Amino acid sequence: MTPLAHPNDSHRNPSLDLILSRTPPTFPEATVTLLEGLRNERLKTGTPNVSDRTGRFLYHLCRDRGHSHILELGTANGYSGIYLLEAISGSKSGHLLTIEIDRDDYLNAKRNLHPYRDHVTLVRSDATEFLRSAGDMRFDLIFIDALKSATLGHFLLARKLLNPGGTIVVDDVVKYSGKMSDFYAYLEANAIPYAIVMTDPDDGVMVLEPR
Numbered sequence: 001m002t003p004l005a006h007p008n009d010s011h012r013n014p015s016l017d018l019i020l021s022r023t024p025p026t027f028p029e030a031t032v033t034l035l036e037g038l039r040n041e042r043l044k045t046g047t048p049n050v051s052d053r054t055g056r057f058l059y060h061l062c063r064d065r066g067h068s069h070i071l072e073l074g075t076a077n078g079y080s081g082i083y084l085l086e087a088i089s090g091s092k093s094g095h096l097l098t099i100e101i102d103r104d105d106y107l108n109a110k111r112n113l114h115p116y117r118d119h120v121t122l123v124r125s126d127a128t129e130f131l132r133s134a135g136d137m138r139f140d141l142i143f144i145d146a147l148k149s150a151t152l153g154h155f156l157l158a159r160k161l162l163n164p165g166g167t168i169v170v171d172d173v174v175k176y177s178g179k180m181s182d183f184y185a186y187l188e189a190n191a192i193p194y195a196i197v198m199t200d201p202d203d204g205v206m207v208l209e210p211r
């Protein structure tokens, strides 16, 4: 199957698209400074973080849907994690579990996410290995942003860990659609509905709500 070059109308969801026009969230000063520092770091290191529009989309999606138990595959330096943690900051029991394979990224994220230590757990692991051993853990939102060519495997394991009414979001589904052709083929072959939200001019996130 030819990967999508750009989502067609059948994969657009106007109510999800509308989230992009929301007023950006107002974060505490310390968070603004933290995000700015990581943006500067990204300019030097090229860390492949989500864009700010994607971060804000994740933030609003979590808040709107009351998702407070979140799993992220692919922590990098914790940038997207900050948006997710800010989204659950109003929930006492809100929690982010985030998985990263790379030692330096893991250690860097541990430092960056220290202010959220009561609401975040970082695990250094291969995402597939983690998902296979997750047992009875359940999540409201699972954000898949690790090894792009492993997206199908991550999705198949992740959906078993989703609470009823939960959401799976996959990053980079336009730019890296070629690395995810088996994932797209699986969705089409099994008539699994999905929406693509163009958070950036050249890329977007996929939103799935498996029943």
Ligand SMILES: C[S@@+](CC[C@H](N)C(=O)[O-])C[C@H]1O[C@@H](n2cnc3c(N)ncnc32)[C@H](O)[C@@H]1O
Pocket (backbone or CB within 6 Å): 048, 049, 050, 073, 074, 075, 076, 077, 078, 079, 080, 081, 099, 100, 101, 102, 105, 125, 126, 127, 128, 145, 146, 147, 150
């Ligand atoms: C696109 S970056 C994640 C960006 C992050 N979500 C953000 O926006 O700040 C992908 C990350 O996944 C990690 N990664 C790659 N393969 C992995 C795997 N098999 N298991 C877990 N993490 C993996 C990489 O080391 C990298 O840090």
